[in-house]
Amino acid sequence: MLTTNINNDFKVISNRRLTHKTWVMTLGGDTRAITAPGQFVNVAIPGKYLRRPISICDYSHERGELVLLYDVVGEGTEAMSLMAPGTTVNLLTGLGNGFSTDPSHDHPLLLGGGIGCAPLLNLARRLRTMGKSPVAVLGYNTAADSFGMERWFEEIGVEAFIATVDGSLGTKGFVTDVIREKGLPGDYFHACGPMPMLRALCTGLDIPGEVSIESRMGCGFGACVCCSVETANGAKRICKDGPVFRKEELIWK
Amino acid sequence: MDKSPLSVTLSGVTLQNPVVPASGCFGFGYGMAEFYDIDILGSISFKGTTRDARFGNPLPRVAECSAGLINSVGLQNPGIDAVIAEELPKMREVFHQPIIANISGFSIDEYVECCSKIDGEDQVAIIELNVSCPNVHGGGMSFGTCCESVSEVVKEVKRVITKPLYVKLTPNVTDIVAIGRSAVEAGADGLCLINTMLGMRIDLKRRQPVIANRMGGFSGPAVFPVAVRMVNQVAHACGVPVIGCGGVSTAADVIEMMMAGATAVEVGAANLINPYACKEIVEGLPAEMHRLGIDNLTDIIGIV
Ligand SMILES: Cc1cc2nc3c(=O)[nH]c(=O)nc-3n(C[C@H](O)[C@H](O)[C@H](O)COP(=O)(O)OP(=O)(O)OC[C@H]3O[C@@H](n4cnc5c(N)ncnc54)[C@H](O)[C@@H]3O)c2cc1C
Ligand SMILES: Cc1cc2nc3c(=O)[nH]c(=O)nc-3n(C[C@H](O)[C@H](O)[C@H](O)COP(=O)(O)O)c2cc1C
Ligand code: FES
Numbered sequence: 001m002l003t004t005n006i007n008n009d010f011k012v013i014s015n016r017r018l019t020h021k022t023w024v025m026t027l028g029g030d031t032r033a034i035t036a037p038g039q040f041v042n043v044a045i046p047g048k049y050l051r052r053p054i055s056i057c058d059y060s061h062e063r064g065e066l067v068l069l070y071d072v073v074g075e076g077t078e079a080m081s082l083m084a085p086g087t088t089v090n091l092l093t094g095l096g097n098g099f100s101t102d103p104s105h106d107h108p109l110l111l112g113g114g115i116g117c118a119p120l121l122n123l124a125r126r127l128r129t130m131g132k133s134p135v136a137v138l139g140y141n142t143a144a145d146s147f148g149m150e151r152w153f154e155e156i157g158v159e160a161f162i163a164t165v166d167g168s169l170g171t172k173g174f175v176t177d178v179i180r181e182k183g184l185p186g187d188y189f190h191a192c193g194p195m196p197m198l199r200a201l202c203t204g205l206d207i208p209g210e211v212s213i214e215s216r217m218g219c220g221f222g223a224c225v226c227c228s229v230e231t232a233n234g235a236k237r238i239c240k241d242g243p244v245f246r247k248e249e250l251i252w253k
Numbered sequence: 254m255d256k257s258p259l260s261v262t263l264s265g266v267t268l269q270n271p272v273v274p275a276s277g278c279f280g281f282g283y284g285m286a287e288f289y290d291i292d293i294l295g296s297i298s299f300k301g302t303t304r305d306a307r308f309g310n311p312l313p314r315v316a317e318c319s320a321g322l323i324n325s326v327g328l329q330n331p332g333i334d335a336v337i338a339e340e341l342p343k344m345r346e347v348f349h350q351p352i353i354a355n356i357s358g359f360s361i362d363e364y365v366e367c368c369s370k371i372d373g374e375d376q377v378a379i380i381e382l383n384v385s386c387p388n389v390h391g392g393g394m395s396f397g398t399c400c401e402s403v404s405e406v407v408k409e410v411k412r413v414i415t416k417p418l419y420v421k422l423t424p425n426v427t428d429i430v431a432i433g434r435s436a437v438e439a440g441a442d443g444l445c446l447i448n449t450m451l452g453m454r455i456d457l458k459r460r461q462p463v464i465a466n467r468m469g470g471f472s473g474p475a476v477f478p479v480a481v482r483m484v485n486q487v488a489h490a491c492g493v494p495v496i497g498c499g500g501v502s503t504a505a506d507v508i509e510m511m512m513a514g515a516t517a518v519e520v521g522a523a524n525l526i527n528p529y530a531c532k533e534i535v536e537g538l539p540a541e542m543h544r545l546g547i548d549n550l551t552d553i554i555g556i557v
Contacts, residue, residue, distance in 0.1 A: 049318065
């Protein structure tokens, strides 16, 4: 079946610095290929051959807008931070499977680590419109890394707790410490963040859940198998069969 | 009926145009059929297939370069039997043009077994032998880097197949013409070049290779001049049709490859950064031909 054109030019509407490393960019263009929270876009960077995969933090088909939250970690993301409003950016949109929004879970936990908090925002929005009561827990290394995302969750009626490893903001420790300390009821978890965090959640939390993982990518849409992982169900492409996998699918060596 | 100005013929196999996605950059086509009607393509060279299923190399398998990338997928594929039982049927649902079967192997027996199995498949019109794999019985040296091993594998495979055999040459050799000649003398019906060039990138912060397997195959626009040069040398020296490959990204690149000597042209990396690359090339060819005063693509093959 033919999908909507996924290769589209967008215009930068705004591009702002939030912390010493994190930026937020709003882009306007044809968002129609996006079908689920947790999908990502692959951003063309002038002068760079490969695109840069970035999660869709939020989007609106009505406004034709999408929001990207990104950390400046290398030349590609540095170049993104220099894109002024009005700049044209070519994106492949609507990539990956995205989070499941299974109707049978009423109290989903949205667990983010660092920039991995990004895709949870649109997920929270989707879950709210479905009448669910999600709670978010956002983990950072230190207060200076927090980009105020808890307020964005609160704007859509989702309570958000913070954990920092050094205790400089919120609960000292990891997202799992918040769940324990606050006794958060959860019947499912959706998580995105660094691999050690995802491993801890998949092997430690005794509720079902799913996690979004990353790898270097060649294409981002399933053609090159540069992103394959061995799962309980055989080889899977992170970009196409993922990036979201159910916890029991992943093999933690 | 008049012949289409875009059509080309490889060893009796007529393609509606010379544009062919290269092996490893288009899977088995059906995934790409989500993006456009892939029946507009001349052919598809499907993912390199071996006897047994292979998971391939550990991640990361890809590194960025100026105007290109290094990949070390490690021939991940489901194995020849699953390709025939599962992949080809899915491919045939969405693709009705001749198929190029890209076959890899780590021993002569493996090549022979895979080629004889795929030879019987409908729609498979050409068998493309990827000889860039290490020969496990030859001290791990790649089959394609020595005239004797190329010649031996071609002879053995030719014994068991009926369809045209194209040998896909590796550029990682001192004299690609000599290797091409050996393949043709052993019975190859045509040649395809180039496969990827061995390359390496280092992560300066980690002080480690970017690719988990240390090195990989370098391709993309950066290799285009090397590919054009090699196609030109081989096409003029070997006397068989050549499929040109390496760095092709535009309709103009296709024409350049054909002027150098290619009868058809494979497009690899360009598909990865733009899933519509081959569609845009096919659609761009008539205007490019008009601009350059070319009536029929066959008129320009090897004119340089
Ligand atoms: C599905 C997915 C979603 C992502 N979502 C976000 C997000 O919402 N916000 C965000 O800040 N980052 C996200 N990332 C990570 C982001 O892709 C990398 O930080 C970015 O590609 C780095 O590019 P660079 O040129 O700045 O870094 P460099 O290190 O210079 O990049 C060199 C090469 O390595 C690749 N690369 C480097 N780090 C990563 C990485 N962690 N993951 C994948 N490829 C990498 C680059 O794409 C590029 O090809 C996501 C990654 C994936 C796979
Ligand atoms: C991700 C990737 C996977 C590849 N896999 C194969 C393969 O399985 N068999 C093969 O013969 N060539 C393979 N190649 C090589 C390409 O078919 C092509 O020969 C090479 O990339 C040069 O063309 P390009 O510069 O257009 O990419 C692969 C290339 C890439 C980038
Ligand atoms: S990055 Fe190409 S298949 Fe996933």
